[in-house]
Amino acid sequence: MGLEFNPHNYDQQLADKRQRLVDLLAPFGAPEPELFASPPEHFRLRAEFRLWYEQGVPHYAMFEQGDKRAPVLLEQLPIASRRINALMGPLLDACKANPELGRKLFQVEFLTTLSGQALVTLCYHRPIDESWDQAARGLAEALDIQLIGRSRGRKRVLAQDYITETLTVDERSWHYQQVEGGFTQPNGEVNQKMLSWALSAAGHSERDLLELYCGNGNFTLPLSTRFRRVLATELAKRSVHAAQENLRMNGVENVTLVRLASEEVTQALTGVREFRRLQGIDLAGFEFDTIFVDPPRAGLDPATLELVRGYPRILYISCNPETLAANLTQLNSTHQITRCALFDQFPYTHHMEAGVLLERR
Template sequence: MRVDQIDTSQYQTLLDQKVKDTLELFKGLALPEHSVVASPEKHYRLRAEFRVWHQGEDSYYIMFDPATKEKFRVDHFLPGSELINQLMQAVREAFLANDILRFKLYQVDFLTTLSGEALVSLIYHKPLDDNWQREAEQLKTELNKIAPLNIIGRSRKQKILVEQDFVTEKLTVCGEEYSYKQIENTFTQPNGFINQKMLEWANNISSSLSHDLLELYCGNGNFSIALANQFNKVLATEISKNSVKCANFNLAQNGINNTVIGQSSAEDFSAAYFEGKPVKSLKEIDFNDYKFSTILVDPPRAGLDQDTESLVQKFEHILYISCNPETLAKNLTAITSTHEIADICFFDQFPYTHHIETGVWLRKK
């Protein structure tokens, strides 16, 4: 659905149909009673990207119709946070009045937070020079009247920071506040409200578990940090070097000292843990120090490969966070040969689309 055609009065009907369609994918699986967490009906997205279209003396934001690929103008972005919508207008007014900021401007990206911080990336088809930086610094000063904000300028082989390239998010989970550094161009959950609800769901389940937690695909430590206090120790892995650095920073910021982040793919970790194969990035981790009872996986849309399916089946408890019900259904068909589904919850991370986030807790039969 095009964002300029969203009808919020249809939200609940669309969500009910989405859940019904998703449950169809799980036919044949023994499911407990499911639960559903609805999203706010508008202003739920914390990040957005817009192309800039230049037409004579005017320039404005555009997006593309997902069905026809035709462009359409965007002056107001209903899914975007209220801060995104404020900044969209302020940034457009600024570049319309400033030839240096406007010339060859190709795209504008916004990253905002529930904590009220923001990052604006201006992407160009031209080299950026001192004149551009001077105007961008002035723009930052003006935009700081709206919110604490930083600017990034990008062009081919250039990245200019007007102070810094990250925001600090603050999430409240089961009454505890956690701080997360979120870097430009790294993955973050787009729907902050739903992210908090997913963390609370995982936290509540983990409160009944014990021993140590292994997490694969940990990103910037989103789940690791919120669940650390429920386990004796946590070992988390992530293949992205930048995300590992960010996760370690976040652990320190939150005073968490029972968690270790290792840079590794799920496949390499499995080979190191179960077969003893040497993995350089994991060489300083002594697996004998851990007594794992639970594994948490939050894989990309492709889901778990066959080796990782086999890996998770070795654990007493599995927490599986999925952004793709189709690959989740395939994985669950294999995993339920050894485990039963104890809880399933649907989180409407992406309103007005067919996408839905699913949390599943499985325990060994």
């Protein structure tokens, strides 16, 4: 990603994506998509580099997809945040100068925030222990970063394994704990636009929201202001823990968070199965008028499709418009698209994020 960086072509690439989305949604009578562009450079808040050694000297390297033998050596990465670019040189210089930091280092992972916080993970083909900690502490202090070391079966955390992002959505600030190795939206500026659009599409309801695939609560937090209550579900333990902390940190009290897969939610709501994880939760007390889904690239499975069809309003964020279109083929008989949007999370690639609001016919 980013190896074909050409900001002069950005507007045309975005226009091509828009047309592709229009074509995909045309069979469903969708309105004109709202378009949310990305900054043309320094938009990506995380980046991962392999190290490529030439005559024993390490270089940051990336590879074209499918080719791991021809590295593209980098000193800077224009698509990455300014904070990442500012850290790349000093970090590598420190690793070159100190064998405790640089010996058998093979990968560097950066995670940054719009507010300038940074977490860096150094990955090694050798065991690391307390002797690494001392050198790493000096580097972390010098660069003002959170620093983590990883080797097979080992993880060295000097202070904390997360940073805190602050996103502004409709003039309100939301704080998110972003954990090393957990999923976060890579394009912070577009993420803010996506959250604002979701709020606008959701409107205001005196009833409740069911959210599937809530992750770390990226959408959950702002959407909680638009509904009486929210039942949010997520399967990944790391994401559930982050979401719980984010709800606490932002003082959100009208969200019930449960660790369930989407198919388990279907079984619970239809009475097919009972789950110990739902003990003490009165499912019958919820009055859902909207369901929000942000599924993986494969889209919604058949059972979940049948579940969402039962709600008056479906708010669907998709990272793969092709599977979105396939799902819409099933939903089109009961719901119509009343709003749609394109979010350019991944400039200079074919990937795009889309959102649709479907309302019962």
